[in-house]
Amino acid sequence: MNHPRRRWLQALACAALPWPLTAPATPHGAPHGPRPRIALIIDDLGHGLEAGLRTVRLPGRITVSVLPHTPHAVRLAEAARQVDQEVMLHLPMQPSVPGVPVGPGGIYLDTQRAELRETLDRALASVPHVLGVNNHMGSGVTRHPGLMLWLMEELADRQPLYWVDSRTTAETVAEQKALALQVPALRRDVFLDHEATPVAVARQFARLQVIAQARGSAVGIGHPYPVTLEFLERALPQLAAAGFELVTPGVLLGVGATV
Template identity: 40%
Template sequence: MDRRTFLAKSAAFLLGGLFGSGTPVSAELFPPAANPPRIALIIDDIGFNLKRAERFLDAEIPITFSVLPRVCWSVESAIALHARGHEIMLHQPMEPFSTEVDPGPGAIFVADRPECIHQVVAENIATLPHVIGVNNHMGSRYTQQPQKMGQALHAVRNRGLFFVDSVTTWHSTAYACARQMGMSTIRRDLFLDNRREVASVMRQMNRLRNLAHKHGSAIGIGHPRPDTAEGIMRFLDTPESRDVAFVYISQMIDRL
């Protein structure tokens, strides 16, 4: 299903034309809004298992998939998900605080030389097809270092891509650095699945909806887990999902 179809379905939800399995819903119950609050969903950690990513296609809403570099299904996942109309980002691994946690191949570290950081990020971008933006994977240590973030972001900016701060630490400087560099940038509002339970994911989706109503838009990040996909789809079957519009992350950034 291509992007136009997804957006048409999102508009149909807002107009109250469909509900759940296709039962008509009264337009009086869900009146159309001129500028409905917007939600962008990012699913991180794509690249290890394409089938887990494909579960999210059943939601039939715009979703941005962030793909890890240099893992077994990175390239195939990017190609397949883009072919279904979705946006693709690079999920750039960055150094965490814990030395016991491996951020994975293609990672950058605080101790790396500037030229090494630039080369690694540039190569990660080049190896993934259809990449239009970047967000950080882990990086609780790395993103707290403004100078190191600037070195990484130069490679992103030089290729005309936007950056999404995953906010893996509340002390992250990534968003502020990107703004100072004049980049298109934004940061996530909440994670959907810190608790791996369908009911918890549904609660987080409701929190995301409330944030969208309060601020006009909200960004949620999830992971390719069965409970996450199920929680999102169950939320879409509730009346609460009808008064927001689901959009791609690039559409959120365009309005900054």
């Protein structure tokens, strides 16, 4: 017998269930089928040792992208390698706003071909264990087809280095040029902390999961801000139970030694 009161109670019980924002998991945290994969890059590392080490020790497999020629670049890259975190070079590039300093090892709109090669060589030599490269700033340089062609020619010569387009401008041609030269390439889907507040970071992290669920994988970029690190320290250990796999760009692209 399905009494109206019982139906009302059933409806109330269903309404009280939390609405699942993430993939449903079995009680053992292992959902059926392939799990959506998330690659999380924390860049701008190299200046602050404490924040850098806290990033390296995040409770999950993340990727650190280190600015060249910075005081703690070598120590942080070595520390990352020791705990099997992937290391990238965070290559500074000129933004579209003129006069903004990008730091040492930067590529500018007037950088010449040979100069670009030397800049990249020196930058790579200043950060050990690099498997891939992404741009720091660069809204001016990454939309420049000639400069991006030169850069990708250099990366192609240094296979299996991969490229991740930070997409600091919608007009970037970096990923397109990388793929044209068969450089393994990904693009950033979500910036975690463009707005560095706990609410905004949580919202962006949820967005990253939605994209990963829809497409099978997603790439997020964050920074070693206290708000980001605090959030990730709590959120990363829950990702597997929510049905996601935390991987590196190298794993997504099938390149590198840390697969």
